[in-house]
Amino acid sequence: MKKRIKIHGILIFISSLAIMAFPKLFFRSGKDYRFGFLIPILGFAFILSGQLLRVSSRGYKAEHSEEGNFLLRDGPYSLVRNPMYLGILLIGTGVILILFKWWVAAVFLSFFLICYLRLILKEEKKLSQAFGREYQDYCQDTPRLFPHLAALFTRNIIKFFPLRLAWFKKEFIPIALVLAFVIVGYLIRWFS
Numbered sequence: 001m002k003k004r005i006k007i008h009g010i011l012i013f014i015s016s017l018a019i020m021a022f023p024k025l026f027f028r029s030g031k032d033y034r035f036g037f038l039i040p041i042l043g044f045a046f047i048l049s050g051q052l053l054r055v056s057s058r059g060y061k062a063e064h065s066e067e068g069n070f071l072l073r074d075g076p077y078s079l080v081r082n083p084m085y086l087g088i089l090l091i092g093t094g095v096i097l098i099l100f101k102w103w104v105a106a107v108f109l110s111f112f113l114i115c116y117l118r119l120i121l122k123e124e125k126k127l128s129q130a131f132g133r134e135y136q137d138y139c140q141d142t143p144r145l146f147p148h149l150a151a152l153f154t155r156n157i158i159k160f161f162p163l164r165l166a167w168f169k170k171e172f173i174p175i176a177l178v179l180a181f182v183i184v185g186y187l188i189r190w191f192s
Contacts, residue, residue, distance in 0.1 A: 008115070016181070023188050028101050043097030047182070050090030051175055052161055057083040059167025071131045073138050079147045079160045081124075081138065085116050086145055091178060099185045120144065 019026045053076060060075040076083035089112060096105045124144075127135045168175075 011111075019185070020188070026100055026104060027185065027188065028099070040098045043094040043099075046090045046094030046097065047178065048094075050087040050092075050094060051171070051178070052087075052163070053083050053090065054087035054174075055167050055171045056161045056163055057087060058171065059164055060162055062167075071127070071134055071138060073142070074159070075162050076160055078142060078155075079151060081142050081144050082116075082120055085120065086147075088112070088116070089145070095178070095182060095185075098182055 057076040060077070061072060064070065064075070065072055080086050092108050092112065093105070096108055124135075124139075131138075
């Protein structure tokens with residue numbers, strides 16, 4: 001297992017313990033929703049789209065990258081150069097919208113930028129060395145993390161999200177953990 005994944009796992013575990021130990025510090029009360037269930041519905045939409053993007057990206061990469069010897073430019077990688085990281089951002093944003101006070105969003109975004117922006121820049125340097133002009137052209141055509149809105153509305157969305165059942169099986173545990181965390185957090189928030 002990669003060192004980065006272990007560190008992130010430990011940070012998530014410690015954060016989860018702190019959240020469960022001090023729920024009133026982190027969770028919004030049920031009365032804090034000014035727009036009724038609109039914000040939680042938006043949160044679930046973010047989580048769902050983030051999970052779909054992660055499943056699609058990881059599965060697509062596993063099937064098409066030839067162990068990193070091929071530059072992926074289609075599928076979810078035609079939407080953004082870092083679809084897995086965008087998926088993580090969407091999932092985290094969705095969880096925050098459903099459960100947490102707004103200050104938690106600032107902490108999450110800071111953590112995300114510190115960890116993932118550094119990682120993205122490191123990976124880009126490596127890919128530029130490996131693929132040269134082909135990667136530079138890809139960078140010109142495809143945004144780093146946030147898709148062009150026009151691309152979302154003018155292209156066939158199914159091309160961005162190719163999915164296979166086998167890909168979901170590999171991602172079952174992370175999906176189940178996020179879902180369990182949101183459900184438990186939602187219940188704690190309502191009963192505390």
